[in-house]
Amino acid sequence: MALLFIFLSLFSFGETTPTDEKVVGVFYxxxxxxxxxxxxxxxxxxxxxxxxxxxxxxxESSKVEVSSDWAYVQVADYKGxxxxxxxxxxxxxxxxxxxxxxxxxxxxxxxxxxxxxxLYDHYVQxxxxxx
Amino acid sequence: MIITFRMKLALSSFLxxxxxxxHAQTEKxxxxxxxxxxxxxxxxxxxxxxxxxQAAEQKKQQVSVMKTEQTNLEMARFNYPPExxxxxxxxxxxxxxxxxxxxxxFEKPDYGIENxxxxxxxxxxxxxxxxxxxxxxxxxxxxxxxxxSDGEMILLLSVPFIRSLDLSKLEISLFLLEDxxxxxxxxxxxxxxxxxxxxxxGTSFYGQKADMSMIEELLKNYSTxxxxxGYNFQQQFEITKKMDNFLKGNPELxxxxxxxxxxxxxxxxxxxxxxxxxxxYPSPEMQLKWISPEEKVL
Numbered sequence: 001m002a003l004l005f006i007f008l009s010l011f012s013f014g015e016t017t018p019t020d021e022k023v024v025g026v027f028y029x030x031x032x033x034x035x036x037x038x039x040x041x042x043x044x045x046x047x048x049x050x051x052x053x054x055x056x057x058x059x060e061s062s063k064v065e066v067s068s069d070w071a072y073v074q075v076a077d078y079k080g081x082x083x084x085x086x087x088x089x090x091x092x093x094x095x096x097x098x099x100x101x102x103x104x105x106x107x108x109x110x111x112x113x114x115x116x117x118x119l120y121d122h123y124v125q126x127x128x129x130x131x
Numbered sequence: 132m133i134i135t136f137r138m139k140l141a142l143s144s145f146l147x148x149x150x151x152x153x154h155a156q157t158e159k160x161x162x163x164x165x166x167x168x169x170x171x172x173x174x175x176x177x178x179x180x181x182x183x184x185q186a187a188e189q190k191k192q193q194v195s196v197m198k199t200e201q202t203n204l205e206m207a208r209f210n211y212p213p214e215x216x217x218x219x220x221x222x223x224x225x226x227x228x229x230x231x232x233x234x235x236x237f238e239k240p241d242y243g244i245e246n247x248x249x250x251x252x253x254x255x256x257x258x259x260x261x262x263x264x265x266x267x268x269x270x271x272x273x274x275x276x277x278x279x280s281d282g283e284m285i286l287l288l289s290v291p292f293i294r295s296l297d298l299s300k301l302e303i304s305l306f307l308l309e310d311x312x313x314x315x316x317x318x319x320x321x322x323x324x325x326x327x328x329x330x331x332x333g334t335s336f337y338g339q340k341a342d343m344s345m346i347e348e349l350l351k352n353y354s355t356x357x358x359x360x361g362y363n364f365q366q367q368f369e370i371t372k373k374m375d376n377f378l379k380g381n382p383e384l385x386x387x388x389x390x391x392x393x394x395x396x397x398x399x400x401x402x403x404x405x406x407x408x409x410x411x412y413p414s415p416e417m418q419l420k421w422i423s424p425e426e427k428v429l
Contacts, residue, residue, distance in 0.1 A: 032223070043238045095220060101209045105341035106224075115230045119223060122235050125263040126245040128252045 021061040027071070027087040029054045032095055033117040036080035040070035042121045047078045049117045052094035056082060086120060206337040211345070214332040218320065219280025221346060225353040226265065226277075226285075234268035239290060242266075244303050251304040252311075254384070255377050264307070266290050270404050273411075275357045276310035276319065284314050292405070296398055298391075305374075305388045312370050318362060323352040361411025368421060375422040392419045 035046035036056075050056070056073040066072045070081045096103040108116075175184070212220060230236060244264055252260055261283040270291045277285040286307050293303060313319065327345040336342065362370075378385040396415035399408055409415070 043236075095212070095216070099208075099210055099212050101336070102211055102341055105343055106346070112227050115227045115236070116223070118230075118236050119226055119265070123263040123265055124245040125261070126249040127262070128249050128258050128260045130258045131253065 020063070021059045023074075024058045024060050025089065026055050027058050027073075027089055028091045029056060029082070030086050030088045030092045031117075031120040033113055034082060034086055034120055035117040036073065036075050036078050036082060037121075038080055040067055040081040042083075044081070046114070046117065047080045048075060049113055050075055051096065051113075053091055053097060055091075056087065058087070083121070085125075206335050209335050209337040209341075211331045211334055211336065211341075214328065215282075216280050217328060217332050217345075217349075218278040219283065221349045221353070222277035222279060222285050224346070225350055228350060229354070232269065233272060233287070235265050235287075237268045239266050239268075242293075242300065242303070244288075244300060244307070247300040248304045248307050251301070251308060251384070254381065255308075257311075260284075260311075262286060262307075262311070264288065266293075270295075272357060273405065273408055274306065274310055276314040277353075278314060278320060284311060286310050295402065295405075296394060301384075301387050302391045302394075305378075305384070305391055308377075309370055309374060312373050313362065313366070316366070316369065316373075318366050319356065322356045322360065323349060325349060325352065359411075362413075364413050364417070367413055367418065371418045371421045389419070389422065392422075 029050050029052055031052060033049055033051050036048050036050060038045040038047055054075065056071075056075050058071045058073050059079070061072065064072050066081065069084055071084045071087060073080065073082050073087075179185075211217070226233065226235070244266075245262075248262065248264065252258075261279070261281070263279060263283065263285045265285065265287050267287050267289050268291065269289060272287065273289045273292045275287040277287070279285045288303065288306065296302075298306070325345065325348045327342070327348060331342060331345050374388060375385075378388050392415050396419060399405055399415060
């Protein structure tokens with residue numbers, strides 16, 4: 001019983017913070033690279049760049065209002081915003097994971113990684129469907 | 132008597148000397164016995180009966196299969212992507228390499244083009260088509276359609292061009308439709324593709340250095356095609372006719388397209404900033420002629 005109490009205490013400590021934030025789930029970034037944004041706008045500043053398959057904690061907080069297209073997330077110490085379109089509940093098959101040596105051979109610099117993340121923020125995309 | 136005794140003694144002495152020797156000759160040595168235990172042949176039958184030999188063979192096969200799989204996995208890490216994925220990757224890599232020139236990293240209004248274009252495609256019966264639109268902030272590159280991965284298309288359109296021509300959402304969609312047809316016709320891949328791409332895609336460079344000149348060549352060809360070469364008259368004729376055929380069933384769309392070409396023709400003539408457009412996409416004037424209804428001679 002005591003052990004259960006300790007376990008539950010630890011669990012609740014890990015899942016919430018004093019600011020009533022709650023982890024909704026762990027999702028994975030799907031594009032090659034992406035940014036954790038300072039605010040929920042495509043052109044807002046980047047807090048950090050993450051690559052495909054990186055896990056992000058989607059969090060809920062009564063103090064943070066998020067539009068339907070965006071998710072409030074935590075990656076390491078950074079808390080920011082990512083377009084929901086680029087999150088998947090399953091770990092995706094990433095290009096750099098499938099062809100790691102080819103990808104390494106490109107020797108991309110930091111600016112290129114940054115722009116690759118920005119590119120996905122600037123795309124407007126859709127898919128036609130049978131009505 | 133004495134002779135008989137001597138003979139008996141000699142015989143017993145002989146027997147005493149030879150019997151231990153004969154005994155040693157018939158009984159197996161300890162080492163020999165040990166060797167027999169170690170010798171697989173001698174216990175083979177026992178092992179076969181126990182199924183141990185079969186288990187050992189299965190284990191051997193498992194190890195062999197695992198080793199082969201491990202080698203295959205290691206070799207797969209050195210694979211060039213298949214052609215379809217190279218196209219999508221290089222299209223985006225070209226956009227990254229030309230980010231500053233194309234100026235796509237800027238704040239832009241939400242034109243709602245993606246919904247308008249989707250609706251146009253659906254009206255014309257194009258389903259299950261995935262597209263990405265990237266608005267660029269330069270008058271130098273007006274438009275382009277690039278191949279994406281998994282049959283996706285990446286469409287570029289200049290915001291200064293949209294503003295200068297004061298294009299409506301529907302007009303933009305028809306512009307994008309032309310670009311979609313160009314991509315579907317395979318003109319871009321044909322103009323940009325290289326022998327190296329066909330040769331290396333999907334193969335492994337295990338044990339060698341990756342030949343990245345394949346990517347460099349493609350990037351160079353992308354720039355040439357998008358900024359200098361464009362499309363020829365024959366290709367433009369085919370695309371314009373295709374537009375004509377598809378839009379004829381929807382007179383409203385056809386009229387918008389016809390007016391758009393007229394608008395474009397006048398704009399290009401009067402605006403020197405876009406003088407290269409006619410060289411890349413010849414030519415709105417000819418396009419108008421190609422789709423104009425024939426005048427009836429009374």
